[in-house]
Amino acid sequence: MSILTILFVLLISTAAEAQRRSSNIALGSSLTPSSNSTWYSPSGVYAFGFFPQHVNSYAVGIFLPDKTVVWTANRDSNPTVPDNVVSLLLSTDGRLILRRRQGQDVEVISPSTTIASASMLDNGNFVLYDSESRIIWQSFDHPTNTLLPGQQLPSGKELFSSASETDYGRGIFRLKMQNDGNLVQYPINTPDTGPYSYYNSVTYGAGGNVSLNIDSDGRLYLLNGSLLLQNISSGRFPTQGSINLMRLDVGGIFGIYSLSLGNLAMTRRWASTVDECAPKGFCGVNSFCTLMDNEPECLCLPSFVYVQSGNNTAGCSRNFLTQGCHIIDDRFKYDMRRVENSEWEDNSYENLNIMSEEECSKACLDDCNCEAAFFNDNQCKKQKLPLRFGRRSIGNSNIALVRVSRTTDMGDSDRKRMIKKERHIDLLIVGIVLTSVGVLALSISAILAHKRRKDYNRIKKDDGANFVEGISLQAFTFEHISEATRGFKEEVGRGASGTVFKGVLRNDQKMVAVKRLEKEFTQGEREFQTELKTIGKMYHRNLVRLLGYCLDGAHKLLVFEYMSNGSLADILFNQQKRLSWEERMKIARDISRGILYLHQECETQIVHCDIKPQNILMDGNWCAKISDFGLAKLLKQDQTNTYTGIRGTKGYVAPEWYQKQAITVKADVYSFGVMLLEIICCRKCVDWNRSEDEAILEEWVYDCYATGKIGSVVGDEMVEERKVERMVKIGIWCVQYDPSLRPTMKKVLLMLEGTVEIPIPPNPSSFLSSI
Ligand SMILES: *[C@@H]1O[C@H](CO)[C@@H](O)[C@H](O)[C@H]1NC(C)=O
Ligand SMILES: *[C@@H]1O[C@H](CO)[C@@H](O)[C@H](O)[C@H]1NC(C)=O
Ligand SMILES: *[C@@H]1O[C@H](CO)[C@@H](O)[C@H](O)[C@H]1NC(C)=O
Ligand SMILES: *[C@@H]1O[C@H](CO)[C@@H](O)[C@H](O)[C@H]1NC(C)=O
Numbered sequence: 108m109s110i111l112t113i114l115f116v117l118l119i120s121t122a123a124e125a126q127r128r129s130s131n132i133a134l135g136s137s138l139t140p141s142s143n144s145t146w147y148s149p150s151g152v153y154a155f156g157f158f159p160q161h162v163n164s165y166a167v168g169i170f171l172p173d174k175t176v177v178w179t180a181n182r183d184s185n186p187t188v189p190d191n192v193v194s195l196l197l198s199t200d201g202r203l204i205l206r207r208r209q210g211q212d213v214e215v216i217s218p219s220t221t222i223a224s225a226s227m228l229d230n231g232n233f234v235l236y237d238s239e240s241r242i243i244w245q246s247f248d249h250p251t252n253t254l255l256p257g258q259q260l261p262s263g264k265e266l267f268s269s270a271s272e273t274d275y276g277r278g279i280f281r282l283k284m285q286n287d288g289n290l291v292q293y294p295i296n297t298p299d300t301g302p303y304s305y306y307n308s309v310t311y312g313a314g315g316n317v318s319l320n321i322d323s324d325g326r327l328y329l330l331n332g333s334l335l336l337q338n339i340s341s342g343r344f345p346t347q348g349s350i351n352l353m354r355l356d357v358g359g360i361f362g363i364y365s366l367s368l369g370n371l372a373m374t375r376r377w378a379s380t381v382d383e384c385a386p387k388g389f390c391g392v393n394s395f396c397t398l399m400d401n402e403p404e405c406l407c408l409p410s411f412v413y414v415q416s417g418n419n420t421a422g423c424s425r426n427f428l429t430q431g432c433h434i435i436d437d438r439f440k441y442d443m444r445r446v447e448n449s450e451w452e453d454n455s456y457e458n459l460n461i462m463s464e465e466e467c468s469k470a471c472l473d474d475c476n477c478e479a480a481f482f483n484d485n486q487c488k489k490q491k492l493p494l495r496f497g498r499r500s501i502g503n504s505n506i507a508l509v510r511v512s513r514t515t516d517m518g519d520s521d522r523k524r525m526i527k528k529e530r531h532i533d534l535l536i537v538g539i540v541l542t543s544v545g546v547l548a549l550s551i552s553a554i555l556a557h558k559r560r561k562d563y564n565r566i567k568k569d570d571g572a573n574f575v576e577g578i579s580l581q582a583f584t585f586e587h588i589s590e591a592t593r594g595f596k597e598e599v600g601r602g603a604s605g606t607v608f609k610g611v612l613r614n615d616q617k618m619v620a621v622k623r624l625e626k627e628f629t630q631g632e633r634e635f636q637t638e639l640k641t642i643g644k645m646y647h648r649n650l651v652r653l654l655g656y657c658l659d660g661a662h663k664l665l666v667f668e669y670m671s672n673g674s675l676a677d678i679l680f681n682q683q684k685r686l687s688w689e690e691r692m693k694i695a696r697d698i699s700r701g702i703l704y705l706h707q708e709c710e711t712q713i714v715h716c717d718i719k720p721q722n723i724l725m726d727g728n729w730c731a732k733i734s735d736f737g738l739a740k741l742l743k744q745d746q747t748n749t750y751t752g753i754r755g756t757k758g759y760v761a762p763e764w765y766q767k768q769a770i771t772v773k774a775d776v777y778s779f780g781v782m783l784l785e786i787i788c789c790r791k792c793v794d795w796n797r798s799e800d801e802a803i804l805e806e807w808v809y810d811c812y813a814t815g816k817i818g819s820v821v822g823d824e825m826v827e828e829r830k831v832e833r834m835v836k837i838g839i840w841c842v843q844y845d846p847s848l849r850p851t852m853k854k855v856l857l858m859l860e861g862t863v864e865i866p867i868p869p870n871p872s873s874f875l876s877s878i
């Protein structure tokens with residue numbers, strides 16, 4: 108071997124060594140969420156891979172050994188990947204993709220050219236290279252909520268907070284390195300202007316090449332080009348055995364954190380402010396932030412209630428209804444209440460020079476469009492709801508005045524609110540009757556004038572609603588739906604509340620299911636629309652989506668997404684083709700997630716009241732979705748906690764319906780339990796073709812369980828008895844006679860997923876036999 112050859116071999120091997128070090132992930136490599144496999148940086152500190160997000164879902168990103176996530180992929184579109192994802196793959200054709208068991212591959216990162224290799228670097232930067240080892244994409248250029256030492260936030264870029272400590276999707280605060288050289292914090296969806304900012308570095312005017320930088324000791328500073336412009340945090344935190352990073356927190360404050368690699372403890376070393384009420388929008392609409400013992404608290408405006416129980420930051424809504432500019436004289440029904448020292452976004456539509464607070468109150472009361480007013484410095488600024496970015500700070504002389512109903516006492520419960528609503532409708536009806544009588548007596552011109560005013564009111568009202576909610580339920584004309592369903596030709600289902608037809612929308616050829624409501628409605632159009640909007644806002648993969656509606660005289664139609672694989676009842680009770688145990692259990696988990704959302708996770712709690720296999724529909728991918736949710740609310744105002752007649756379906760109905768007891772979410776848990784037993788056994792809950800011992804499913808299953816013959820509930824099917832027993836136990840817990848013994852839906856889901864122990868259930872009707 109010549110010297111030259113040896114040299115050549117040496118050269119090649121060192122090059123290969125360098126190659127391996129700088130690009131440690133080769134084409135063809137893959138990761139799966141369940142195996143805990145990740146792509147580590149050479150030091151093992153940073154890892155790229157799946158991390159858990161929500162229940163049974165995963166997101167892809169970069170994280171530290173304590174699982175602190177420092178970067179998240181596809182954060183804005185869909186950060187979570189459901190459990191049917193098989194792998195994250197750096198494919199041999201040079202793409203970084205999520206490969207699903209069924210369906211399309213999804214690109215995780217989309218660089219402009221084909222990837223030749225990838226590398227998780229020791230500084231926490233994930234880098235993609237082309238075939239000439241040029242960097243074509245790096246995570247440092249796409250920060251989410253974190254800056255790592257050496258990473259830069261260049262001019263024009265911004266960081267966004269995460270939605271919550273466990274949800275790394277985009278949250279509600281941002282930190283922007285502005286082109287004018289100023290580093291500024293705002294809530295999301297606001298213009299980059301002074302009134303919306305809640306932090307700034309006061310470096311305005313330093314020019315268009317200012318960047319935010321962090322050193323390994325946690326020093327945070329602004330550079331103008333390459334010259335130091337300003338220190339923000341002085342740093343000097345230990346670097347030995349720890350990592351210092353900067354993060355924009357969920358609560359809107361940015362800080363320096365140190366992770367000790369020894370005990371994996373994360374400590375906050377420095378924060379941009381200690382005032383946790385400072386971030387504008389920390390409290391939701393119509394509420395204001397106030398510090399109590401240095402802890403931020405969100406309080407509702409007077410006569411307002413939290414929209415989401417258990418989550419005071421989600422905002423507040425009125426506990427009474429207003430009619431806006433209505434024919435009934437408002438002056439005697441309303442009053443103004445005040446919140447001193449409070450600061451809000453100023454969206455005034457009228458600004459008056461007025462000497463006293465009393466006059467300002469009166470000016471607002473006299474103007475039916477005025478829902479609140481700010482009085483400060485002899486200025487009276489009339490406002491519409493919602494009020495945003497509220498906070499109380501001593502030293503702020505602004506007084507917020509809010510219109511309240513005289514008849515509503517403070518701190519009303521929901522039930523009282525319901526009664527108020529009804530009373531209000533009565534008033535409305537009286538009003539309408541009176542007007543009609545008046546109209547009869549009047550001339551034609553008066554009728555026309557009245558009509559014009561009504562139209563005007565309607566337009567105003569809709570404007571307001573859109574501003575508040577900004578949801579996109581489509582309103583269809585009857586002609587449009589009639590055409591889509593070809594004159595209601597193809598009936599696909601029929602239930603207590605109406606008949607369902609298949610249709611195809613003209614504009615986008617989307618298949619839809621149209622439900623024609625056939626029941627009497629006790630409520631007015633306005634309430635109906637309010638409820639519709641509530642339903643329209645619900646979005647969950649295990650709920651059938653409401654796309655639009657039609658209110659056209661006597662016609663009340665709801666338009667839903669179309670579910671091509673029919674109902675669970677069709678599948679479950681079809682003896683020809685039995686779904687496998689695993690498929691059935693997945694369906695049970697899907698349904699429980701949908702119910703959990705209705706009970707706990709959406710803005711207004713919804714008790715479905717009619718959970719049964721006929722109301723579970725299967726989409727094209729065999730994902731189970733709940734239908735007819737919210738109909739209980741649409742059809743009957745007062746369903747939440749008073750007895751108003753049985754709404755559910757025999758066999759699935761919880762005993763409290765018959766007892767004239769309060770109906771709560773536990774009624775749905777009962778119905779779910781019955782259905783779970785049906786899913787386990789693939790038979791109906793009541794079947795008189797069987798022997799008397801077996802006819803009532805719950806009783807039979809409990810007998811089998813209690814006598815140790817658990818295997819017989821699945822007949823000939825080959826399933827591990829241990830698995831069957833678990834599921835049967837959950838079912839028995841759900842159908843307990845006493846609602847308080849039934850688990851919450853959250854608990855049910857945890858049990859279904861196998862993450863918690865399931866205690867031995869008592870006999871569901873033991874309570875009965877002891878009476
Ligand atoms: C994954 O990691 C977690 C915690 O580190 C551990 O509890 C679990 O058993 C691991 N799973 C697998 C499949 O290795
Ligand atoms: C920032 O740098 C630019 C160009 O180098 C210079 O014109 C400007 O004066 C600097 N601004 C400050 C505040 O130092
Ligand atoms: C901005 O500053 C960087 C140094 O941090 C420099 O490399 C770059 O050329 C500057 N850009 C402009 C447009 O001045
Ligand atoms: C910024 O901080 C660094 C390191 O702590 C220090 O050396 C420097 O003097 C500081 N500069 C200013 C302008 O405060």
Ligand SMILES: *[C@@H]1O[C@H](CO)[C@@H](O)[C@H](O)[C@H]1NC(C)=O
Pocket residue numbers: 270271391415418420421
């Ligand atoms: C509370 O509500 C807000 C706004 O809807 C939401 O961003 C946040 O995640 C909720 N927090 C909890 C703990 O549910």
